[in-house]
Amino acid sequence: MPGITREEVAHLARLARLELKPEELDHFAGQLDDIIGAVARVSEVADQDVPPTSHPLPLTNVMRADEVRPSLTPEQALSGAPAQEQQRFKVPQILGEE
Amino acid sequence: MTTTTDLVPYEDALASYDPVMGLEVHVELGTKTKMFCGCSTALGAEPNTQTCPVCLGLPGALPVVNATGVESAVKIGLALNCEIAEWCRFARKNYFYPDMPKNFQTSQYDEPIAFNGYLDVQLEDGEVFRVEIERAHMEEDTGKSTHVGGATGRIHGASHSLLDYNRAGIPLIEIVTKPIVGAGERAPEVAKAYVRELREVIRALGVSEARMEMGQMRCDVNLSLMPKGSGTFGTRSETKNVNSLRSVERAVRYEIQRHAAVLDGGGTVVQETRHFHEDTGTTTSGRTKEEAEDYRYFPEPDLVPVAPSREWVEKLRAALPELPLVRRNRLREEWGISATDMQAILNAGALEPIVATIDAGADPAAARKWWMGELARHANESGKALDELAITPRQVARVTELVAAGDLNDKLARQVIEGVLAGEGDPDQVVEKRGLKVVSDEGALSAAVDEAIAGNPAVADKIRGGKVAAVGALVGAVMKATRGQADAARVKELILEKLGVGEG
Amino acid sequence: MTDKNSIIRLTAAEIAGKIAAGELTAVEVTEAHLARIEAVDEKVHAFLHVDREGALAQARAVDEKRARGEKLGPLAGVPLALKDIFTTTGVPTTVGSKILEGWIPPYDATVTKKLKDAGVVILGKTNMDEFAMGSSTENSAYGPTGNPWDLTRVPGGSGGGSSAALAAFEAPLAIGTDTGGSIRQPAAVTGTVGVKPTYGGVSRYGMVAFSSSLDQGGPCARTVLDAALLHEVIAGHDPLDSTSIDAPVPPVVEAARNGTVRGTRVGVVKQFRGEGYQAGVLQRFDEAVELLKELGAEIVELDCPSFDLALSAYYLIAPSECSSNLARFDGLRYGLRVGDDGTRSAEEVTSLTREAGFGPEVKRRIMLGTYALSSGYYDAYYGSAQKVRTLIKRDFDTAFEQVDVIVSPTTPTTAFPIGERADDPMAMYLADLCTIPANLAGNAAMSLPCGLAPEDNLPVGLQIVAPAMQDDRLYRAGAAIEAAFVEKWGHPLLEEAPSL
Numbered sequence A: 001m002p003g004i005t006r007e008e009v010a011h012l013a014r015l016a017r018l019e020l021k022p023e024e025l026d027h028f029a030g031q032l033d034d035i036i037g038a039v040a041r042v043s044e045v046a047d048q049d050v051p052p053t054s055h056p057l058p059l060t061n062v063m064r065a066d067e068v069r070p071s072l073t074p075e076q077a078l079s080g081a082p083a084q085e086q087q088r089f090k091v092p093q094i095l096g097e098e
Numbered sequence B: 001m002t003t004t005t006d007l008v009p010y011e012d013a014l015a016s017y018d019p020v021m022g023l024e025v026h027v028e029l030g031t032k033t034k035m036f037c038g039c040s041t042a043l044g045a046e047p048n049t050q051t052c053p054v055c056l057g058l059p060g061a062l063p064v065v066n067a068t069g070v071e072s073a074v075k076i077g078l079a080l081n082c083e084i085a086e087w088c089r090f091a092r093k094n095y096f097y098p099d100m101p102k103n104f105q106t107s108q109y110d111e112p113i114a115f116n117g118y119l120d121v122q123l124e125d126g127e128v129f130r131v132e133i134e135r136a137h138m139e140e141d142t143g144k145s146t147h148v149g150g151a152t153g154r155i156h157g158a159s160h161s162l163l164d165y166n167r168a169g170i171p172l173i174e175i176v177t178k179p180i181v182g183a184g185e186r187a188p189e190v191a192k193a194y195v196r197e198l199r200e201v202i203r204a205l206g207v208s209e210a211r212m213e214m215g216q217m218r219c220d221v222n223l224s225l226m227p228k229g230s231g232t233f234g235t236r237s238e239t240k241n242v243n244s245l246r247s248v249e250r251a252v253r254y255e256i257q258r259h260a261a262v263l264d265g266g267g268t269v270v271q272e273t274r275h276f277h278e279d280t281g282t283t284t285s286g287r288t289k290e291e292a293e294d295y296r297y298f299p300e301p302d303l304v305p306v307a308p309s310r311e312w313v314e315k316l317r318a319a320l321p322e323l324p325l326v327r328r329n330r331l332r333e334e335w336g337i338s339a340t341d342m343q344a345i346l347n348a349g350a351l352e353p354i355v356a357t358i359d360a361g362a363d364p365a366a367a368r369k370w371w372m373g374e375l376a377r378h379a380n381e382s383g384k385a386l387d388e389l390a391i392t393p394r395q396v397a398r399v400t401e402l403v404a405a406g407d408l409n410d411k412l413a414r415q416v417i418e419g420v421l422a423g424e425g426d427p428d429q430v431v432e433k434r435g436l437k438v439v440s441d442e443g444a445l446s447a448a449v450d451e452a453i454a455g456n457p458a459v460a461d462k463i464r465g466g467k468v469a470a471v472g473a474l475v476g477a478v479m480k481a482t483r484g485q486a487d488a489a490r491v492k493e494l495i496l497e498k499l500g501v502g503e504g
Numbered sequence C: 001m002t003d004k005n006s007i008i009r010l011t012a013a014e015i016a017g018k019i020a021a022g023e024l025t026a027v028e029v030t031e032a033h034l035a036r037i038e039a040v041d042e043k044v045h046a047f048l049h050v051d052r053e054g055a056l057a058q059a060r061a062v063d064e065k066r067a068r069g070e071k072l073g074p075l076a077g078v079p080l081a082l083k084d085i086f087t088t089t090g091v092p093t094t095v096g097s098k099i100l101e102g103w104i105p106p107y108d109a110t111v112t113k114k115l116k117d118a119g120v121v122i123l124g125k126t127n128m129d130e131f132a133m134g135s136s137t138e139n140s141a142y143g144p145t146g147n148p149w150d151l152t153r154v155p156g157g158s159g160g161g162s163s164a165a166l167a168a169f170e171a172p173l174a175i176g177t178d179t180g181g182s183i184r185q186p187a188a189v190t191g192t193v194g195v196k197p198t199y200g201g202v203s204r205y206g207m208v209a210f211s212s213s214l215d216q217g218g219p220c221a222r223t224v225l226d227a228a229l230l231h232e233v234i235a236g237h238d239p240l241d242s243t244s245i246d247a248p249v250p251p252v253v254e255a256a257r258n259g260t261v262r263g264t265r266v267g268v269v270k271q272f273r274g275e276g277y278q279a280g281v282l283q284r285f286d287e288a289v290e291l292l293k294e295l296g297a298e299i300v301e302l303d304c305p306s307f308d309l310a311l312s313a314y315y316l317i318a319p320s321e322c323s324s325n326l327a328r329f330d331g332l333r334y335g336l337r338v339g340d341d342g343t344r345s346a347e348e349v350t351s352l353t354r355e356a357g358f359g360p361e362v363k364r365r366i367m368l369g370t371y372a373l374s375s376g377y378y379d380a381y382y383g384s385a386q387k388v389r390t391l392i393k394r395d396f397d398t399a400f401e402q403v404d405v406i407v408s409p410t411t412p413t414t415a416f417p418i419g420e421r422a423d424d425p426m427a428m429y430l431a432d433l434c435t436i437p438a439n440l441a442g443n444a445a446m447s448l449p450c451g452l453a454p455e456d457n458l459p460v461g462l463q464i465v466a467p468a469m470q471d472d473r474l475y476r477a478g479a480a481i482e483a484a485f486v487e488k489w490g491h492p493l494l495e496e497a498p499s500l
């Protein structure tokens, strides 16, 4: 398996929204490389014709009836908010698409 | 953003290129509760009053699937002639966005509940175009942000944003077409007709009101051009949130012209998301991302697979209502009208009122006549939709009954309708209050006719002399004398009788 | 009987019996434990938050209920230490992380609710590795917990606080969660009992998610019977958790009261020994197997080749799920927010908050999971790990055709010194070598004490694994082994722990 570069770590950090410090990039690059190197063994089975198991239980069709249940009060909903305004969560400017 | 975009005239663009479209429509289901929690979906609530640990994404909260959401998805799939998955799962689509509380959207990825279908849509001239459906899958809506401090709620220049999560978690069905090719110059029309037909299907199924102006149905338009004769798709643009039928048509048209300009100029189309502007009918580039999105989909471990049994699917299939196109064709035949007439009825939003009026006892021709004539005029003048007028199909049906029975003529009937619209009560009450009954007292009518003949001897002579066409003037006089309350046909009969002239 | 020192040494079953009989009040019991916490927790640091008022109020409610002559539940009035991963209305829930410092949930986890409804007295919230990621409780943002057997050593993890509270007699009962061994491994290294129920046996609603398809809450206690009593209180179907099993709870209490291994087919898996296993651990394990034979069990050697891949699969699946589960901690709706100076965007504030709010192990796993799920790597890593999971399930299925339960050491070594493996993730991960397969397959598993390793006089755990939905087998076998050991030692193992 290929070694994990500092750039790759930086890319992962952006995807994961972690503002890593430069020294962390190097540190994680080394550690992730070690860990990936060790766990990459799983790909030994990649070619085997085995169905994946994403869940330990073979349950299906667990659903609930379309019935309204009590919501939180807005006070409860906003109780943990770092900032609020007009009964809404106040967040910094969103650099998004319009 | 003041850069002007070059456009190629539409006809020129179509002369050189074939458009390829992909339409992605999101429909908010009309379930009582959200997709994964029991919070109400009612519109218009105060901010953050319809949230709970689940839809706020609080630590520890877990989703549970809304059974009606799944049922609606299957119904939509069946109505779109799709195969229904025997087994499918939800997946997490991972990306950060403040209006999405968990920073992943619970959606479906490679295992949609419905796939491989089609929807036949009818164009203005009656031609039927088949749009192939790639898939319909279940997912959840996001919250709503309000941008504060910038110009008129725009995101750019805002100092901060305020988030209301009442909408977060409302069930969405995303319906994705396969690439639509072969529509040629009719591409904008096909796109519009498809979205309209889809809306009619959704409404007929009763799974959503699908009101685009309320955001209950939203369309993303993917468009690319391929040079005529080439079979290779070009690079596409994705125009987001095109939220009216007219906008769908305009966005397609605009993008065709824009792409053609780029390609004609030797440039390459950028694969990007674009935004449609209702006011100008143009699109502009969205923020270009420094890195490609990587959604890191994986099966949602907090939910178990959905495996609709074949018995259940067949039960739902059997219970599907007659679908809009089939129904329209049936009605068209029953009523004996042309495709163009039917299209006009649809465009006027008159189909359901007419059907309801017929169901209430009216003759089909009469029902059509009143809704497409007098009532359409009223709606137009008052800027309302037909179904918003203050008259019910039952009331319209009653008016047609009164006309059929000879109690009202058309002119009186119009006055009755006016009275109903003015809130004066049911047709019979208006007739009563305004004294609008046709004069059917033969004595009174006979006297009025005599009076008219006596008052217009020259005309009477002409008629006697064989110029039967002149009878109109005498009829008019009688009608005037009776303030329109006479049965014009009967008046004409009486006049001719009294003048000793037999009709043809 | 009001001797506070003697109260804290009672089992939960004894306490409940005495309260029901009127020999003790719930308030007395609660006060005795609060006093013990006051006395020793500065050294042990098992608790992140002690809810003195809430505990006493609950105790008074139980006493009043008894005074009214109402029937009390089997654990009414018994104090409990709750892992700080379960939401508690009005009481802080931090998951051992700075990112949730001071967060007071507006709702109770299903487990919390069941405990309250049963009249169990929640003393407070226990320390843990941040977001349950770790095997030593050193990854807590609020400092490590000491192992009551030797305060310079780790109590295991992630639920080190819960197990240490039991071993330090700060509470007779505790709740833990087990994603790769976080109940069993701390139980093993503190000389206590811990059970990971069948996946889906205990509701995960309100249990802050680490790895959704592996996480399972469960009971921690000093005796097998106490664990069973607690198991019965917290288990059962929960409509708020889609992965909850809709079937009756296995008869765990009945099994714990009727312990036996006579005629039981007990499997010993070849893969659960070898390099990396401490000699004293294997010695005590082998003695336990001998004891099982003496008690009438039939020992069957098993080969489960896929178990060799379990650790690798786990360190792909758990980080992948966690990278997604922890995305919600973005500084916008609750918890920490860093860098919001009016000029930064939400995106930047989220990145700064997560950088400041998560510790190194959490970041490491988020990065690892982001990598394993990213396009181009998914099939090789996450996809393959899910296949390994299938192979492990098949190995278990084959094994359970031949045996009723499987036994192994719970951990390859006894408690290691604080700091020893702190920045060596691979070494730390080895602590869960024996416990992980049961998580991947969803089986029920227990750890109970089987003696002290001769080289360091520290507790060794015996792991018992049963098929899914057969949790009662753990208790039937566990109770028999426990009784035999206590008879052999002349007292419960914890009596040998140094006094604090």
Ligand SMILES: [Mg+2]
Pocket (backbone or CB within 6 Å): B107, B139, B174
């Ligand atoms: Mg979507």
Ligand SMILES: [Zn+2]
Pocket (backbone or CB within 6 Å): B034, B037, B038, B039, B050, B051, B052, B053, B054, B055, B056, B169
């Ligand atoms: Zn909700």
